[in-house]
Amino acid sequence: MDFGLSAVQRNRCDRIFEEASARWGGSLASGDPDVTRQDFKLAGKIGLTGLALPTEVGGGGLTALDTALCLEAFGRACPDTGLAFAVAAHLLACAVPVRDFASDQVRDQLLAGLVTGEVIASNAMTEDDAGSDIGNIRVTATPVGDGYVLNGEKSWASNAVIADLIVTYAVTDPKAGFLGLSAFAVPADLPGITLGEPLPKMGLAGCPAGRVHFDNCHVPAEFLLGEEGQGAAIFQHSMAWERACLFGIYLGLMERQLADCVERAGQRRQFGRRIAEFQAVSHRIAVMKQRLEAARLLLYRACWLLDQEEEHVSAVALSKVAVSEAAVANSLDAIQIFGGAGYLAGGAEEQLRDSVPTTLFSGTTEIQRELVARELGL
Structure with a gap:
């Protein structure tokens, strides 16, 4: 069992983080469809819209685990989580089933555009x-x-x-x-x-x-x-990729959020002390770290099982629940750590709003727990 990333994986993620930071690092979501279309093309140039698509059409040809790692780097670099979600949904819920189930004629017609972000799905x-x-x-x-x-x-x-x-x-x-x-x-x-x-x-x-x-x-x-x-089977196939990989975005969000909270706790002073010296604050941040690392391990394991073509339904469900619940809980904690500033638009407040729907999309938390219960024979 190897918990380390290879040099190739690290370099790929570092490149994505640097390029995405340069483009989106200081920006917030505009909600303008025209801007989003332009952002898709930029994401295509970085390689994000085609991570898991075949190399012969310009894609990255990546495994589920490597796709999730890249999305994690994207989520860490880009504060516009909606854009990151849009790109991941395009890739995983749409381009993956085209890759795996479309006729040769349609694959030839669509995949290259899906890779570049010229075709948005x-x-x-x-x-x-x-x-x-x-x-x-x-x-x-x-x-x-x-x-x-x-x-x-x-x-x-x-x-x-x-x-x-x-x-x-x-x-x-x-x-x-x-x-x-x-x-x-x-x-x-x-x-x-x-x-x-x-x-x-x-x-x-x-x-x-x-x-x-x-x-x-x-x-x-x-x-x-x-x-x-075959529609139900195709949908479940695409959802396995989405539930396993898309939530890498939220690992990146939580990593960025945690760093912000550590910095805030080290700089903010109350009653003559840094708030990091108050156990109520330092322990809250420690729990945030615990949730993030536990969710990360479950997500990596789910992606690995998917890549190995082993039984993965329960593992993916557990991963999805762990990441989504951690994202919501950590965002609430981040608001507490930032205090009144955390309630202002942007920052922790926006992270919370972007995290809440994780318990709904790609199958609700209740559905994921039902999948786990069924595997246990309940």
């Missing part, structure tokens, strides 16, 4: 009555002679506002239950697709999310991912 699964319960999907894809006709609405899709590609899931056989769901990589400019306005959100402002409406949208057959009825 949105994952559209959630509906008003189908969040954790994907068996309740109501968007339909009716087979026709040369493809499918999609009808219905997705209620929440990250990047939808600026998307060039929609990776979505629809019912092709209503009688087949779980096996009646199919996956599609749909160009967003097809007739019959309407992308909604940006949804107002608590946090992650740098990721413009919106609704996606399909109105008799004809999708050529080549844009089907995998085979008919």
Whole structure:
């Protein structure tokens, strides 16, 4: 068991951290879709939008673990966590299933643009009555002679506002239950697709999310991912990558946050002493460090198991819960350490707002615990 990173891994992460810091180190989320599109292209130049995509199309060809390490460096460098989330969702929930399940024709058509960030992808699964319960999907894809006709609405899709590609899931056989769901990589400019306005959100402002409406949208057959009825399996495959790797962003956020808290505790003086000398403060920071390191080990292990093609469902679920709960708890602690300054917009306050949705997206904490319970035979 080796807990060290290789020189190649360290150098790759250092490069990403330095380049991302130079571009985004002092910036905050704008929420402007045009700015986000420009940022995607810059992320593409750094290599972030194609970390796990094939080298033959310009991608990094990285494993899940190396992808997570790079996203961790990105999250540590970039205070716009919404942008980091947008890039990771594009890569893991969208580009990965195109990589693994698209026809050769569609892979050739899409992957190079996904690598560079010229093509921005949105994952559209959630509906008003189908969040954790994907068996309740109501968007339909009716087979026709040369493809499918999609009808219905997705209620929440990250990047939808600026998307060039929609990776979505629809019912092709209503009688087949779980096996009646199919996956599609749909160009967003097809007739019959309407992308909604940006949804107002608590946090992650740098990721413009919106609704996606399909109105008799004809999708050529080549844009089907995998085979008919494989949609649920394809979705779970993409979620394994997202749950295992995306949360590296929050390891980076917590690393940056911890350093800020240590600096604050060392500089802020009350009652004639540095607040670091008060055990209530120093122990709070020690617990923040404990949460971060425990979450990091679980995340690295989950990614390693995914790379080894070993059983990883429970490990990924445990990792996701550990990182998300640590991010929320550490952000609350950071606000306490910064006091009144922590309540001002930006900094710890923004970190908390960006951390809260970690317990919801990619499968809620309750769903992750259910996966663990099932593996235990409960």
